[in-house]
Every structure is written in C-alpha cells, then in structure tokens.
Amino acid sequence: MSNSRENILQRLRRGRPELPAATGEIQIDSLAWDLEQRINTFCDRMASVKAEVHMVTEGDWPTKLRELAADRQLSNLLYAPKGPLAAEIESAWTENDSCTKLITREESVDEWKQELFYQVDGAVTSVRSGIAEVGTLILWPTREEPRTFSLVPPVHFAVLKAENLHHTFADAMEVEQWRQGMPTNVVLISGPSKSADIEQTLAYGVHGPTELVVLLVR
Amino acid sequence: MQQKVEFEQRVHKALSDSQLRQNFRSTMDGLMAKRSQAFPDKERLEKLRLQGAQIRANALLKLPELLEQLEERCTANGIRVHWAETVEQANQAVLKIMQDHNATNLIKGKSMVSEEMELNHFLEQHGIEVLESDLGEFIVQLAGEPPSHIVAPAIHKSRQDIARLFQEKFPDIPYSEDVETLTRSARDILRRKFYEASIGLSGVNFAVAETGTICLVENEGNGRMCTTIPDVHIAVTGIEKVVEKLSDIPPLMELLPRSATGQHITTYFNMITSPRKEGEKDGPREVHLVLLDNGRSSIYEDPELMESLRCIRCGACMNHCPVYARIGGHAYGTTIPGPIGSVIEPQKLGLDRFGVLPTASTLCGACGEACPVRIPLPKLLNRLRFEQVRDDPPDNTMGKGSQRSIRESLVWNLWSWANTHPALYRLGCLFLTRLRGLVPKQLGVWTRVRKAPAIAPKTLHELAREMGIEDE
Numbered sequence: 001m002s003n004s005r006e007n008i009l010q011r012l013r014r015g016r017p018e019l020p021a022a023t024g025e026i027q028i029d030s031l032a033w034d035l036e037q038r039i040n041t042f043c044d045r046m047a048s049v050k051a052e053v054h055m056v057t058e059g060d061w062p063t064k065l066r067e068l069a070a071d072r073q074l075s076n077l078l079y080a081p082k083g084p085l086a087a088e089i090e091s092a093w094t095e096n097d098s099c100t101k102l103i104t105r106e107e108s109v110d111e112w113k114q115e116l117f118y119q120v121d122g123a124v125t126s127v128r129s130g131i132a133e134v135g136t137l138i139l140w141p142t143r144e145e146p147r148t149f150s151l152v153p154p155v156h157f158a159v160l161k162a163e164n165l166h167h168t169f170a171d172a173m174e175v176e177q178w179r180q181g182m183p184t185n186v187v188l189i190s191g192p193s194k195s196a197d198i199e200q201t202l203a204y205g206v207h208g209p210t211e212l213v214v215l216l217v218r
Numbered sequence: 219m220q221q222k223v224e225f226e227q228r229v230h231k232a233l234s235d236s237q238l239r240q241n242f243r244s245t246m247d248g249l250m251a252k253r254s255q256a257f258p259d260k261e262r263l264e265k266l267r268l269q270g271a272q273i274r275a276n277a278l279l280k281l282p283e284l285l286e287q288l289e290e291r292c293t294a295n296g297i298r299v300h301w302a303e304t305v306e307q308a309n310q311a312v313l314k315i316m317q318d319h320n321a322t323n324l325i326k327g328k329s330m331v332s333e334e335m336e337l338n339h340f341l342e343q344h345g346i347e348v349l350e351s352d353l354g355e356f357i358v359q360l361a362g363e364p365p366s367h368i369v370a371p372a373i374h375k376s377r378q379d380i381a382r383l384f385q386e387k388f389p390d391i392p393y394s395e396d397v398e399t400l401t402r403s404a405r406d407i408l409r410r411k412f413y414e415a416s417i418g419l420s421g422v423n424f425a426v427a428e429t430g431t432i433c434l435v436e437n438e439g440n441g442r443m444c445t446t447i448p449d450v451h452i453a454v455t456g457i458e459k460v461v462e463k464l465s466d467i468p469p470l471m472e473l474l475p476r477s478a479t480g481q482h483i484t485t486y487f488n489m490i491t492s493p494r495k496e497g498e499k500d501g502p503r504e505v506h507l508v509l510l511d512n513g514r515s516s517i518y519e520d521p522e523l524m525e526s527l528r529c530i531r532c533g534a535c536m537n538h539c540p541v542y543a544r545i546g547g548h549a550y551g552t553t554i555p556g557p558i559g560s561v562i563e564p565q566k567l568g569l570d571r572f573g574v575l576p577t578a579s580t581l582c583g584a585c586g587e588a589c590p591v592r593i594p595l596p597k598l599l600n601r602l603r604f605e606q607v608r609d610d611p612p613d614n615t616m617g618k619g620s621q622r623s624i625r626e627s628l629v630w631n632l633w634s635w636a637n638t639h640p641a642l643y644r645l646g647c648l649f650l651t652r653l654r655g656l657v658p659k660q661l662g663v664w665t666r667v668r669k670a671p672a673i674a675p676k677t678l679h680e681l682a683r684e685m686g687i688e689d690e
Contacts, residue, residue, distance in 0.1 A: 005289075005301040008457065008511045012282040015519030019279060026269040028262065028469075045482065109500035117413045134483040146499040147446050151439060170468040179464045182429045184495055185446075188487035193439035195401055196479070197354035197370060199377050200245050203401035206353060207408060208439025208486070 030133075030168060038132035038165040039216070045135020049191030050204055051212040061215050062092030065157055068213055069100040069122060076101045078116075078123040078153060080145040085126050085159055109148055116148060122155035127214075129164040129172055136190045137214065138172060140183055147185050156209040158189070162218045221551060222574040228549040229578075238374055238546055245373050246536075246543040252480025253534060253588070270473045271592040273466045274528035281518070284427040284460045285509065291430025295492040297505045308454065308510045309340040312419070315452055315506055316346055321417045327434070327441040328352040329421030330368055330531060331454045331510055334553045337419075349415075351408050351440040353401065360387050366547030368554060369478050369533040374546055408440070418444030418502070422455035423530070424470060425507070428463045432507065434488040435474060437481075442488055451490070451502040457509050458527040470530060473590035478532040513566035516616070526561045526598055528591045535585035535595055541578050550575060557585035557595045561602065569606040570617030576602040647677045 033041070043053045056064045069077050079089050081104040093102045103120070105112050128140040137158050141147040150156050166172040169188075173179070178186075193208030204210060232238055257263040277284060289299045302308035308331075316324065324346060326332065338348040338359070350359040354371035358364065360383055365371030372380070381395040384403060391403050420441055424433040432453050434441045445451045461467065475481040494501040518524050536542040536556025547555035552563035552572065560575035576599045585595040606621040636643050654673035661670050676684075 004303045004307055004511075007303055008301055008509075008515060009282045009285065011511075011515040012285075012457075012518060015515060016279075016282070017519065017521035017524055019275075019521055026265060026272055028265050028269060049485070107499070113413065117409065131483075136483055136487075143495075143497045143499065146501075147442075148500045151442050151446060168468065169471060170465065173464060173468065179428060182431050182464075182489065182491040184490070184492045184498060184501055186489040186491075187442065188483070188489075189485065190483045191485050193437065193485055195353045195438045197352070197357065197372055198375075198380055198397045198400055199241075200248055200370065200373070201377075201397040203398045206401055206405055206438035206440070207351065207412070207443050 033132065033167045035162065035165070038167060039162055039218075042130060042132040042135050042165055042216070045133075046191065046212075046214060049135065049194075051135075051191045051214060053214045053216055056215045056217050058217060061159060061217055062088045064215060065089065065124060065159075066092050066098050066100065068157065070098055072122070072155060072211075074100045074121040074155060076103045076119070076121050077157075078103050078105075078120045078149060080104065080125070080149065081106050083126060083142075083145040085124065089124065109146055116152050120153045122157060123149040123153040124157040124159065125150050127158045127160040127164075129166055129176065130160050131167075131169050131172055131188070132165045133168050134190060136169070136188050139187045139189060141185055141187070142183070147187070150187070150189065151208055154205070154209055155211045155213065156189075156192075157213045157215065159215045159217060162216050221571050225549065225551060225574045225578070228551060229545050232545045232549045237376060239544060241374055241376060242543050242546050245367075245370065246538075249479065249533075249537040253477055253537070254480075256476035256480040256482060266469060266473055267590055267592050269469045270530075270590050271528065273461060273469060274530070274591045275525075277461045277466070278458065278518070278524060278527055280462060281457070281460065284462055285457060287427040288425055288430060288460050289509075291427065292507055293430075295430045296495075297430065297432075297492060297507050300506060300508045302508055302510045303512070305335045305510070305512050308335050308508050308512070309337055311506075311508050312337060312452055312454070313341065313344055313346075315450065316341070316417060319417060319450060321346070321450075323347040323349065323415065323417075325349050325351055325411055325415040325418050325444055325448065326355070327418070327420040327436065327444040328355055328371075329419065329454055330553060331421055331456055332419065333365065334456075334512065335454065335510070337454075349408075349411055351411070351444060352436075353404055353438060353440075356404055356408065357383065360384075364548065364553075366555070367533060367536065368531055368547075368556075374548065412440075412443045412447050415444075415448045417450045417452065418448035419452045419454065420444050422453050422459050422507075423474070424467060425455060425460045426462075426464050426467065427460050430491060431464070432490045432505075433467060434490070435471075435484045435486075436488070437485040439486060442486055445488065445490060446501055449502055450504045450506070451493075452506045452508065453490075454508045454510060457511055457514055458529075474530055474532050477534040477588070477590040517562070517565050522601060523561075523565060523598060525593050526558065526565075528593055529558050529562070530591060532590055534588040534590060535593075538584040538588040540580060540582060540584070545578075550578075557599065558593070561593075561595060561598045564602055564606075565616060568617040568620075569602065570620035573602075573606040573617060573621040576600075576606070644679075647679070651675055651677055651680075 046053045077100050127137045129138045192204050192212045193206045194204045195206045196202050292299050300311040341348050350356045357372040366374040377395050385393045422432050423435045475484045493505040494503050535558050539557050542556040564572040579599050581596050583596050605618050608619050610619040
C-alpha cells in the first residue's frame, strides 16, 4: 500500500503540467442583508422545500413546541438531557400535561438503537446557525446532542435563533471561523429528506425525517 | 476489444425504444429548465463558473501536495487513509477492512467511484452482500442494471417499471404505481438494513486538504445513515476530488446542486472530519478514506486533457447534450456517460476500445457552456478524435492512432493536396458543378432517411466574383 502512495505521488510530481498559477482570486460580492431580509428569505426558501417555520420568542418556544408535537399526535418526543434546550423543554412539560411524552437518553446510542429506530416519533435539537440565502440549518452535533437525533426520528423540530442567521454559507464559515477546528461532523439541513429518483417526481420522507419543523426564535 | 459495433447496437436499441426516449427527453428538458431558473443572474453565473474553474484548477496544480496534506490532516483526525493505484487495489482495501471486522454485508450510499471499481460485483464474489441505499441505485440494483445517469440513476425507468419490479422482488408489499408509496416502501425496507448494518460505504464530493474533511452532498438521508449508523465508515474517492481550503467549498456548493438538479442547496450537506470521539454518543468508531488513481495520474500529464479532472460530477453536460438525451446513459457502455464520460472514459480504458465515444457528439458546444467548472468539453472531444487517428505508432496505454484508417487518411491527404494547389482545386470545382447531375440519388446510409445533397451550379468563388467581391 505504501508503494502505491509513493507511485501515485511520484507520477503526479513527474507529470505535473507546467501551467502558470492563477493570478488573483475571484471574489463575488453580495450586498449585505439586514435581519428582516435574512428572515424573510430564510422562511421563503424553507417553505419552498416543504419545511415548516414558526416564528416564536425566547419565552414561548417551548410551549409552541409542545403544541406542535400534540397537533401531530406524536406519542413521544426525544431531547438531549444535557443539551442547550433541556431546561426550557423540561419546564414547559411540567406546567401542563401533554399527550406527547418527553423522553431522553444519556447512554451512547448503541445501547438503545432499537428504540431510536422504531419507537421514537420525533426529536428536537438546537441549531448552531443558519444560512438565509438558501434556507439552511447548520447543526454542529456535540457530545451532549448526538448526530442521530436529527436523522432517525420521523419528525425533526429544530430551534434556531434568528440572530444566528447568516446571509451566505461563506459568511457562516468566515464569521464562525470554521477553519480553526472542525468537529467530528457538521451537517447542513435544508428541508425534510426527499428524492426525485422515480420519474423526477418529488417524494418527501425517504431515509431521513419526513417532516422538518423550524422554530425561529426572535 | 473494439467497442464500436457494440456501441452502435446499443444506440440503435435505445433509439427504437420510444418509452426510454420519452423518459430521457422529458427529464433532460426538466433538468435544463430547473438549472436555468436556479441561476437567474447570468452575469453572476459566469463569475461563479470562473471562480469554480479557478478553485478546481488550483487544486489540480497543487495535487500531490494537497493529497499529502489531506492524508496528514485525516490521519491526525483519526481517519485512516489508503492509497490505491488500480481498481483491484481499491477493492482489496475495502475487502480487507470488511474482513478485519468479520463483516458479511455492506450498505452503500451513492458513489460513482464504487461503480468504476465494480465494487459490488467484487465483494459479492467474496461472499459479501452489498446493498445500495440511494433510492435510484436501489432500483437499478434490484433490476440488475448499471445506473443510466450519474445523478438520477434510474431515470430510464417509468413508475410502472418500478412498480412491477417491486412486486416481483417484494411480493408481500401491495402493488402500487404511486411514487410516494413506492418511496415509502423503499424507506421501510432499507430502514431495517441501516439498523443492522455494521459497515457503511460512501463516495466523496469534496475532500478538504486544509482540515481533512470529507464532504457529501445528498437529498435522501441515506448518505447520512451510511456514514453515521454503522460502526465503520469507508469513503472511496478519486484522487482528483481534493480542494485546498474550507473556503473553497461554498462557491462549489453554489454551483453543484444548481447545475445538477436546479436546487439551491441539497437537503443534506454532510461534513465528516473524524470518527466518533471519546464521549460522543454516536457515529462510526472507524473512518477509512480510499484514494483511487486508476488512470487519473496519466490524464494529469497532459496540460489540456487534465482539465477534465476538474469535473465535480454534476451531470449538467449530459442533461444538455442532444446525443445523451436521445440515446440515454446505458448506450455509452461506461461508468460515466455523456460528454464528460466520453472524455474521461476513453482515456482510462483506451482509445483503441472506446475511441467511438468522442465521435458520439455533434460538437454543438452545449456541454461546455453548461459546465460549472468550465471544462472545455467540445475542445477535449475534438482532441481525442485527433489522438485516435494521429500518425503515431499505436500506443498501448491510451490507444493513440489506433483508429487511423488508410482510406480516411488518404481522403484527407487528397483534400489538403487539392486545397494547396489552386489550379487543381478550380478544375475540381468546375467538374463538380458542371457534372452535378451525375450525383447518384442513393448514397448508402445517408440517403436512407435523407435526400442526397445537391451540388450548387456555381461555386462560392464564382458567386463572389459575380457580386464584384475582390479576390484579395
């Protein structure tokens, strides 16, 4: 194997065509958008891919979450016990009885994989930031909030603070200084999972969530 | 073996299949319209294409250094890097990982490199069950066929074809021709497979040298499943997929989904930088990256042909190709069809075998105009036409000069001789115009569906002289 490495690199070095290096990077400037424009475009884009967006406030999003889960008659809702949303979610569920049971697991997913795959109806996660231009959530999973929460359950609720909406993908990377250190996984999510592999006809809900519900906190 | 006859047979078959032609025509029209709508500002599009081309060209110029940097960063992050010069070595690398884990099945996300490797076939020969999880790939795997489009693999099939296929393979599921129902059935079947899988395999859309990050573009979530649920993730990629910096990704992502399907962004963009870290509750414990050469380093040696390595596999060139839209992907007989396939594949497989592919083009230029990284496809197709008839001793690696025929070269020699001897040329023209009545009505294949061309009574030179245009 190490021979293959040397052979490939050697061939590339020997064969490298003599071409001038490109001069000057091409930059494409975009006008800066204010918060209102970012929110409006984000909502339009999300709607165009069948994601639901609800405008909420710091105070009322947990109640809204409970209502939305109940509307869908979800029997349970998964959340991360040590995640950034835990305290507020828990307090919303103690106030009232809800038909949706709140569930949480601290163990590694391997230990309750069957439950995750076959018994969890929905999950709620935090969102690091968003991209307004294309209507995208940026999830940066952590030890506290695992990757599979936004992937396996059929309904994904995502809580995003509007102030964290960037204009473009490039802005998000630049402002948040991603190059300083990438985590195990970053995932950009733009709508529920979908496919057009049969006759180019869009069908939602393939292998990821069937529904994406965004709570946009102002 | 020369593929010309086989190619012509496949083309003939495809052209006589009205259902197939209808499927391709409507899909390609739809994809072209969606792409155009996704780039409303054409000036911005041209700037973006310049930027995309520059990013990819820069990466290729620094390719050996970037591959070393990628390896170093990946290794530091805990991703194991494997180098493969040939398809055989890449297959062996995957097999070895499977055997190390005593794994008997593999679940796959969409990967054109694994198609190039014929990985499924190879692993099945070694007793390993391989399952495609991308809906389109799942369908063509059930049908025992290769993909017919790099982005939409089952596009040659109608919903009725797929409904019948599902009924045959899964008799327990009620028959349905409804797209949503068919999709849900596939979801249910594959969910169990994801749950059980111990090893997942994916392709790579971009590999970032700066951070050692593997990027994957997808809509269905099967790519995330394959790279998150199983304990081991194997990513396979061609060595040309590397880019230098993280900041190279947003411009390429502005181009790729819009060029491919007219989407502003795909549902998921998955960036993987390491296996599961201490304390993390999910994700694979091992991540492997297989870097495959398979002829790419030879393409790299030619300053013109290397431009084809900029490709980001969006499929826009095939969507815009009048030939592809009529004959479909299977007719090409190679992993990658369409204009980019006709440039890359003969270079890998030899012009002696696949020299016919660059001739399957009208050189209309649509592919070159649609390409998001400005690969000059018509120029490269023309170059390969030249390479295969040039006056060199046939060359084993690429098949240079292998399609040269004595008759054709004699005709062209005569042509150039006549054109460099004005008296002879004028005499020839005089003959042709005065004896034009003698052109036969039947001219072989040409006149089967067309009229024989009529020669004009006067040459262009004569007409020009009559109009008083000076012959300077």
